[in-house]
Amino acid sequence: MKTTIVSLSEDTIRFLLDGVDVAFANALRRTMVSEVPIMAIDDIFYFDNSSLIPDELLAHRIGMVPLKTDLDSYVLPEDCDCHAELGCPKCRAVLTMDVRATEDRLTVYSGDLVSEDPKNGPASPRIPLAKLAPGQAIRFEAYAQLGQGKVHVKWSPISMCVYQNVALVPGKDRAAMQECVDACGPEAAALEGDGLKVIDIQRFEGCKKCGDLVSHEEIMGNLKPDEFLFTVESNGALSPERIVAEAARILKRKLGGFSGKVEAGDLHDEISDFEVPELDEGKLYSVGSGDLEEEEEGEGGAGVGEDEEFPGDVEE
Numbered sequence: 022m023k024t025t026i027v028s029l030s031e032d033t034i035r036f037l038l039d040g041v042d043v044a045f046a047n048a049l050r051r052t053m054v055s056e057v058p059i060m061a062i063d064d065i066f067y068f069d070n071s072s073l074i075p076d077e078l079l080a081h082r083i084g085m086v087p088l089k090t091d092l093d094s095y096v097l098p099e100d101c102d103c104h105a106e107l108g109c110p111k112c113r114a115v116l117t118m119d120v121r122a123t124e125d126r127l128t129v130y131s132g133d134l135v136s137e138d139p140k141n142g143p144a145s146p147r148i149p150l151a152k153l154a155p156g157q158a159i160r161f162e163a164y165a166q167l168g169q170g171k172v173h174v175k176w177s178p179i180s181m182c183v184y185q186n187v188a189l190v191p192g193k194d195r196a197a198m199q200e201c202v203d204a205c206g207p208e209a210a211a212l213e214g215d216g217l218k219v220i221d222i223q224r225f226e227g228c229k230k231c232g233d234l235v236s237h238e239e240i241m242g243n244l245k246p247d248e249f250l251f252t253v254e255s256n257g258a259l260s261p262e263r264i265v266a267e268a269a270r271i272l273k274r275k276l277g278g279f280s281g282k283v284e285a286g287d288l289h290d291e292i293s294d295f296e297v298p299e300l301d302e303g304k305l306y307s308v309g310s311g312d313l314e315e316e317e318e319g320e321g322g323a324g325v326g327e328d329e330e331f332p333g334d335v336e337e
């Protein structure tokens with residue numbers, strides 16, 4: 022397997038992944054989208070919300086604000102030894118907001134969130150959250166935790182993650198190919214062996230000069246089955262190169278676990294990845310977990326699958 026970075030900016034990385042099949046490319050994509058953890062707000066305690074936006078709607082908006090994530094300083098709540106409902110400094114960060122409109126109308130932005138740890142501030146300060154009329158105010162304390170996109174999309178570090186085919190077109194005049202590379206730029210095409218490697222097909226076909234040299238049919242007939250161009254755009258929580266590196270690490274760990282099980286003949290393990298975690302009884306208001314009354318009525322909250330837990334208790 023070989024990777025080559027085609028371009029790298031603050032929020033986007035494009036790289037070639039060579040020597041893998043489409044299944045592996047897709048596994049890497051899915052790991053980036055749903056497994057690489059980032060920080061997001063998960064619990065909010067309002068002291069004041071006199072804006073027109075209901076508490077739960079505002080909480081949802083605030084939960085979706087991407088937070089810069091320092092992956093080396095925090096652990097996932099389920100991996101933390103504190104087991105506390107609201108976490109400890111190792112597994113959560115506290116953010117506060119205290120905004121009041123006095124004389125004029127005021128727009129509340131993500132930049133009004135104040136983090137106790139400056140490494141966990143909002144990735145962008147210009148996301149509008151609410152508008153306040155004179156006299157209205159929003160005051161709250163919020164707890165951010167690491168989480169994964171497979172639990173809620175607010176924990177996905179990705180705003181775009183795609184891969185596309187690359188073509189290697191043989192049998193062209195070398196001077197003409199070089200002209201083409203010069204015209205399109207190294208992000209779109211390159212010389213490889215005796216052929217012309219079309220890295221970014223859309224961009225390549227947008228170039229008049231190169232369209233004359235290589236037809237669409239020739240490109241489609243010479244797609245490589247084992248090389249892909251990835252485009253990964255971060256939502257600002259992590260650097261794009263960190264997202265790729267973390268995904269590779271997670272995938273490697275999972276494959277290691279899987280191969281260990283195959284070798285041990287242990288292939289009937291329960292699949293637990295998609296179980297919704299059960300909520301503790303008396304859980305405080307949490308973004309996306311339903312309201313308090315529901316939790317008091319149902320034993321232990323509105324978790325899917327709770328019904329299976331209790332019939333046994335009733336019989337005994």
Ligand SMILES: [Zn+2]
Nearest residue numbers: 101103109112
């Ligand atoms: Zn903890």
